[in-house]
Amino acid sequence: MKVYFKQGWGIGFTISGIVLFCANIWLLSVGHGQPLQLLVCAMLTLIGIMYLVQPYFELRPNEIVLFNRLGMEARRYPFNSYADLQVIDNKVYVNMHGKSRKVNIGKFMAKPHEWDKFIGIITHDDLTRELHNI
Numbered sequence: 001m002k003v004y005f006k007q008g009w010g011i012g013f014t015i016s017g018i019v020l021f022c023a024n025i026w027l028l029s030v031g032h033g034q035p036l037q038l039l040v041c042a043m044l045t046l047i048g049i050m051y052l053v054q055p056y057f058e059l060r061p062n063e064i065v066l067f068n069r070l071g072m073e074a075r076r077y078p079f080n081s082y083a084d085l086q087v088i089d090n091k092v093y094v095n096m097h098g099k100s101r102k103v104n105i106g107k108f109m110a111k112p113h114e115w116d117k118f119i120g121i122i123t124h125d126d127l128t129r130e131l132h133n134i
Contacts, residue, residue, distance in 0.1 A: 001121065002055040003105075003114040013048030017041050057105050059118055064094070064103055077103050085122045092122070 021041035027033030050069040057066045068074040077094045079085060086093040092103040107115050 001059045001114075001118060003057050003059070003110050003118050005051045005054075005056045005109055006111055007052065009109065010048050010051030010053075013051055014045055015048070017043075017045030017048055021045065056110055059121065064092070064105070066104065075104070077101070082122050082124065087119055087123055090119075 018041075021038060024033050024037045024041055028035065028038075047069055050071075054069055054071045055067055057064055062078060062080065064077040064079075065073050066075040066077075079094050079096060084095045086095060086100070090107045092105060093100045094103055095101075110118075
C-alpha cells in the first residue's frame with residue numbers, strides 16, 4: 001500500500017516556484033536579478049511536482065519503506081508482523097529485538113484517507129465500519 005503526500009504540499013511548492021521564477025525573470029529584465037536564482041526557482045518547482053507524483057511511503061508485508069523526492073527508496077523499517085508496529089498519538093513505532101524505533105512518517109504530511117487506511121491496516125481496525133458479521 002502506497003501513501004502519497006497531501007496535494008497542498010506539491011501545489012504550494014509548485015506555485016511558489018513559478019511565482020518566484022516569474023519575479024526573477026522580471027528582475028533580470030530590469031537589470032537587478034541574479035541568473036542563479038532562476039535555477040533555485042526551477043528546483044523549487046520541480047520539488048513541488050515531485051510532491052504531487054511520488055509516494056511518501058509504502059507499507060509492504062514485512063517493512064515500511066520511505067522514498068525520497070526522486071522516487072528512490074531512502075529508508076526501510078523492517079518488522080516481522082503488524083504486531084511489531086505501535087501507533088501512539090498518530091506516530092508509528094517499530095518494535096524489533098526489544099527496542100522501539102520511531103518511523104519518520106506523520107499524519108501531517110500524508111493524504112488523510114490514505115493515512116487512515118494505513119493506520120487501520122496496521123492496527124487491524126475497521127475505520128470505515130464496513131465490516132459486518134454475516
